[in-house]
Amino acid sequence: MKDVVVLVGTGSIGQAIARRVGAGKKVVLGDLKLDTAQSAAKIFDDAGFDTSAIAVDISSRESILKLVEHAQTFGAVKNLICAAGVSPSQAPVEKILRVDLYGTAVLLEEFGKIIADGGSGVVISSQSGHRLDALTEEQNFQLATTPTEELLKLPFLQTITDTLKAYQYSKRCNVLRVAGQATPWGKRGATVNSISPGIIITPLAADELKGVRGDGYRKMLQASPAGRAGTPDEVGDLAEFLMSSRGRFISGADFLIDGGTTASYWFGDLQYLKATH
Numbered sequence: 001m002k003d004v005v006v007l008v009g010t011g012s013i014g015q016a017i018a019r020r021v022g023a024g025k026k027v028v029l030g031d032l033k034l035d036t037a038q039s040a041a042k043i044f045d046d047a048g049f050d051t052s053a054i055a056v057d058i059s060s061r062e063s064i065l066k067l068v069e070h071a072q073t074f075g076a077v078k079n080l081i082c083a084a085g086v087s088p089s090q091a092p093v094e095k096i097l098r099v100d101l102y103g104t105a106v107l108l109e110e111f112g113k114i115i116a117d118g119g120s121g122v123v124i125s126s127q128s129g130h131r132l133d134a135l136t137e138e139q140n141f142q143l144a145t146t147p148t149e150e151l152l153k154l155p156f157l158q159t160i161t162d163t164l165k166a167y168q169y170s171k172r173c174n175v176l177r178v179a180g181q182a183t184p185w186g187k188r189g190a191t192v193n194s195i196s197p198g199i200i201i202t203p204l205a206a207d208e209l210k211g212v213r214g215d216g217y218r219k220m221l222q223a224s225p226a227g228r229a230g231t232p233d234e235v236g237d238l239a240e241f242l243m244s245s246r247g248r249f250i251s252g253a254d255f256l257i258d259g260g261t262t263a264s265y266w267f268g269d270l271q272y273l274k275a276t277h
C-alpha cells in the first residue's frame with residue numbers, strides 16, 4: 001500500500017500540481033473522459049510516476065463515490081487536487097453550476113470523510129470569483145455550509161442567466177466551501193485550501209482567448225501589473241507549498257495568483273472592466 005494522491009481534472013494546472021506532490025505515491029488521475037485521464041497517465045508513467053487512470057464525472061455523487069473507493073484500494077488518500085471544471089465559454093449556466101459549484105462541493109465533502117491524517121487538499125477556483133460584488137453574510141454562510149444536495153436550490157442561484165455569472169458564483173462558492181470544510185478536514189488532521197488563478201495558459205484559457213471575450217482578455221493581460229498570463233507551473237509551485245509540511249498552519253484559505261490583475265480590477269488600471277463584469 002502507498003500514500004495516494006488523487007487528481008481530478010487532468011488538464012495542465014492539475015498535472016503541474018500532481019507532478020510536484022506525486023513522487024513515490026500512487027497518483028490516481030481522474031477526468032470526465034477515460035482517454036483524457038489515460039493520456040495524462042502516460043505522461044506521468046513516462047516520467048517515473050506510478051499512476052491509475054479513471055473516468056469520473058464530478059457532477060455525479062455516484063461517480064465521485066466510485067473514485068473514492070478506487071483511490072482507497074491503493075492506500076490512504078493523502079492529497080486531493082481538484083482542477084476539474086468548465087469555463088464560461090464551454091458550457092451553459094446549468095452545467096457550470098452543476099460541475100463547478102455542486103461537483104466541487106461534493107468532492108470536498110466525500111474526500112473530507114476519508115482524507116488521511118497529515119493530508120491536504122487544494123481546489124482550483126479562479127480570480128473570476130473575486131470580481132463578484134460582496135455577497136451578504138447570509139449568502140456566504142449558505143454557500144459555505146448548505147448541505148450539498150440543497151446547494152443548487154439556493155434562491156439567489158436561480159436568477160443567474162449568463163454563463164460568466166454562473167462561473168463567478170461557482171468560483172466564489174469553491175472558496176467558501178473550502179472555508180466551510182476546513183473544520184471537518186481539520187478534525188481528520190488535514191488541511192484544505194483554494195487557489196484562485198488569473199489567466200493561465202492552458203487549453204481552457206485558449207478557448208476563452210478564442211471565444212467572444214478573447215479581445216478583452218488580451219487587453220486586460222497587457223494592462224495588468226504583471227503584463228502577461230501565468231503558467232501552470234507557477235500555480236503548481238504555490239500548491240506544492242500549501243500541500244507540503246511547511247503549509248500545515250494554512251487551512252480554509254484562498255490564494256490569488258493572478259499577476260496583480262484583481263488588485264488592478266478593483267483599484268488600478270483595470271477598473272474599466274467593472275462596467276463589463
Ligand SMILES: NC(=O)c1ccc[n+]([C@@H]2O[C@H](COP(=O)([O-])OP(=O)(O)OC[C@H]3O[C@@H](n4cnc5c(N)ncnc54)[C@H](O)[C@@H]3O)[C@@H](O)[C@H]2O)c1
Nearest residue numbers: 009011012013032057058083084085126199200202204205
Ligand atoms: N486556465 C485558466 O486560465 C484558469 C484560470 C482560473 C481558473 N482556472 C480553473 O482551473 C481549473 C483547471 O482548468 P485548466 O485551465 O487546467 O483547464 P482544462 O480544460 O485543461 O482542465 C479541466 C479538466 O476538467 C475536466 N472536466 C470538465 N468537466 C468535468 C467533470 N464533470 N468531471 C471531471 N472532470 C471534468 C476536463 O475534461 C479537463 O480535463 C478549472 O477549474 C478552471 O476553472 C483556470
